[in-house]
Amino acid sequence: MIPKEYPRVVIEAVEPKVDGGRFPIKRVVGEKITVSADIYKEGHFKLAAVLKIRQVGDDEWQESAMTQGDNDRWFGEFIVTAIGRWEYTIEAYAEIYLSWVDEITKKSVPGADLRSELLEGLVILKKSAAVAQGEDLSRMLGIIAAIETALAAGEQRGAIDLGIGKVMHSMMASYPDRSEGHQMTPPLTIMVNRPIARFAAWYEFFPRSQSNLPYRHGTLQDSIRRLHDIKAMGFDVVYLPPIHPIGHSFRKGKNNSLVAVPGDVGSPWAIGNKHGGHMALEPQLGTWDDWNQFVATCRELGIEIALDYVMNCSPDHPYVAEHPDWFFHRPDGSIKYAENPPKKYQDVYPLNFGTSDRAGLWQEMLEIFLFWIGKGVTTFRVDNPHTKPVPFWEWVIGEVHRQHPQVIFLAEAFTKPKMMRLLAKVGFAQSYTYFTWRDHKHDLTEYVSELTSGEMKEYFTGNFFANTPDILPPILQFGGRPAFIMRAVLAATLSSVYGIYSGYELCENEAIPGKEEYLDSEKYEIKMRDWKAPGNIVDIITRINQIRQECPALQTYNNVLFLNADNPNILAYAKMTEDRSDIVICVVNLDPFHAHHSILHVPLGTFGIPEDEQYQAHDLLSGERYRWHGPTAYVELAPTTKMAHIIKVRRW
Template structure:
């Protein structure tokens, strides 16, 4: 450990964590006898003491005692150090110089007796996730909407045909909306209507019917073999599959009959359906984790996860985890990761910040955030300062989704294509993990009037899309993800720093590596409907302010000497500069 503030006794240590595992450690402390003696000797010598022979004798004794405990060549070095210090006893400055040799100080720290050593209890634990849990681009899709025939459900084979295009855009994770059998009782029709027609597929979050529950496949999507093939094909392209893990059931789920105690009952004996006022979900029963005998439910959830892990799934996006007990998540995630450390979980928790933080500490590797509702410069700088500049950066990993099947932000409803480009640029460069829900690349923005919801929502119907439709932003997304892959600083959250600009409609910030190397300077328009002129003021460098900056989207090079003026156009609402100091 390194002493960083002697007056406050603050120490720092860095532990290399190269293995995907759980690591236990403790902080051990003791009285530094030799260091204390050496500090006292230094004070005496620098104070002009003419005779330090008694003090030298004490130091010789300490070194000799450590030498008797040392092994191998260390013993010889310490024995020689004791003899040399004894010989220097009559010359205070020579004695201090001899006692202060770094090799002696280092070996004394290793071999001197630590009589009063104490260690922190309990031992501290670090969960070492694999890199994708920290840095990745997510693409969410509904398998049933990947087909090519109107009104007909897409299949895993259809979704497989789309994988090269998703990979070409630079995504790392293909996140699937629920793929399980969909309930029939209370099935919702288009736009969440209570009357479902015979052709309405229902919401995939209403899980379970006569074909099975959470370990079954919706028959219209294909077979389990088709799913396993899809997982393998995804991996072959360098991506991974994430499954939606929604712990809720349709009234037709096998658990409703097999385990009625797992559900909430009204006073009249009927099962309580899900509600999030003013929203009602008559097609969904929430699970009762507060029942008198929850252990069987916990074990069944564990068995369900292991079922999908055995079929190649190692990432789970958990629906509404804040509605389940924290103790359950602590137990479940620890249990799963003990046998499968490669597995990690994304919390879809749009809830109060204390609960979001608690879920991260309970084991969730990533979390959804308030990014979709942060649009102005004060909103973004305040929120990102909290995420990157507080202790949250040590345990809370954000995943900035630009949109979700439930959320079509007003900025996308009204801002047109430039808004989609700007929000993608913000998400991809501010957060190490980011994602889009399919249709974003096509700038889909038709909303229910007055709400943050998609009109003709894909949650209740099958969509047929032209994936290369006019006005798409696929090239923009591809460029952003390419820049992410080529600039490791974008995998960091804790190095984010906001920079000066004279335009409140431009957010200007820096990302760099921990040693301040390889910086990117990023400017994004917050009102991309208009041309924005701005003076960009990069951070001052002690070695000078003359830079060349490569703008990575347009692939142009700019000389940069102090503040520079730029124009950000609606057709290209972000500038990303890789800075290089000019050679002297």
């Protein structure tokens, strides 16, 4: 069957897009998006293309012209200016007027009869004039009349000059004939988040451990006092583990023991008791007035609150009695507790997302999000999202964003890479990563390149946590203070989003033998710390965060350029702004036990620095300044002196 209509222009290979457009790309407010596509048409027509953008729900498109590059590749760009969902498309069309100008110019040789071509041109001009308005219409009609007069008088050259002249050329650019064109459908989408989704320093702490008296349960008031120290270190997001009432049945004791003794506080992840569940506060932390004061203090200090969103219930949770069908039942009728073999969590009942009351369960999970947003929470760190149906996340994040597009979701998904990627696609703005276990040069280079290049860079933002309450990696267990410094620099500069769990600044590294877990874990007991203990790296963490704030290059996620350093124990990489006004080189000794030196190869051409020009290497960590010349430099790093350089490249 002969088609009634067909695209008059081919638009294909559009970038950026995710899974052919199934999922939105991710950006933050103020970020520029460069769009490219292959655009072509049969024959020899001149083409034009416009990039069209709008916020979802708007009626009118904003247009900007695209430019043609090599081999029919076209380019356009725009800046997203507000949070929420955006969409963009491309309209391309045969530029009938310019094609006519090209044809008649080529044919305009002495003796050529171009009367027919001029009549064709008049038809083109009149069609555009029909949609012109005001002064433009008058000017176009005047030129058209002059062309007709010249043509009638046999003044072919004069008629051509009028038709292709600057004035008519400008008028026709304002009123192009797009009848032989095509607009790509459906449009592609963008999820635009707040800038803090792509540039932030996270600090995780347990409010119950903030007391300054041994063994006394900390409160929100204690936490308010702690906020000032956290802000002084340069952190702008505080992440709180669950702060809800903790169950008593099968409560875990210290070091995850199966038997709790009087005074054991249990795991915050075993949520729910007679005081309530996910929409209640643990009474020992304080009252809602205390919470409101905590929120107000965070706002005064410019700190955002990230709350752990955990879909666990203790056997004492109100849901167990009110909605028994929301849980997994064994054949004997008992409710199945959570397991992650060989680990067992007798104090936790997981929710059954396959329940016959799926609508009720899903709606309740949404209500928990909305409740805490109403209480001042702006970010949710979601516990184990890979163990819940992905369609649930796509639905619930979409529902939250429909009412509160400013909310940010972080996926704590240490799972298969494809699942981590899918969770990012369906709405998680950030994700935990495997950075924690990447210690060697080739591993770090390969992994960071994977996260920040290709299609993955369009939707995935890795939050590089150096440690967590669950993870004390071997490099920190055995590498001592130099390892803590080294890993902090890597986390804070390889990614624009990073975090630490409290105690990191004290270089806490006592582990359960043979495991990557803390001994005397804070997950099961209250810990009291001396924040000024000898050997702490508070000043170094503070300086790293100051450097991140001072250097725009370190505030961008997808701009890591790995440099060649001859020593396999030396990792070197650069970040720079698009205009090269800010260039930062990081050089890190990956061996916390030995000194290492290397020849560093500096890509002067990429930096826009002539090879015969001297330039300054200003180490922002130590304050030292070096005079470098040429494409190579010598670096030396040692555990006893410095583990890393964060160098700002300055031209003299």
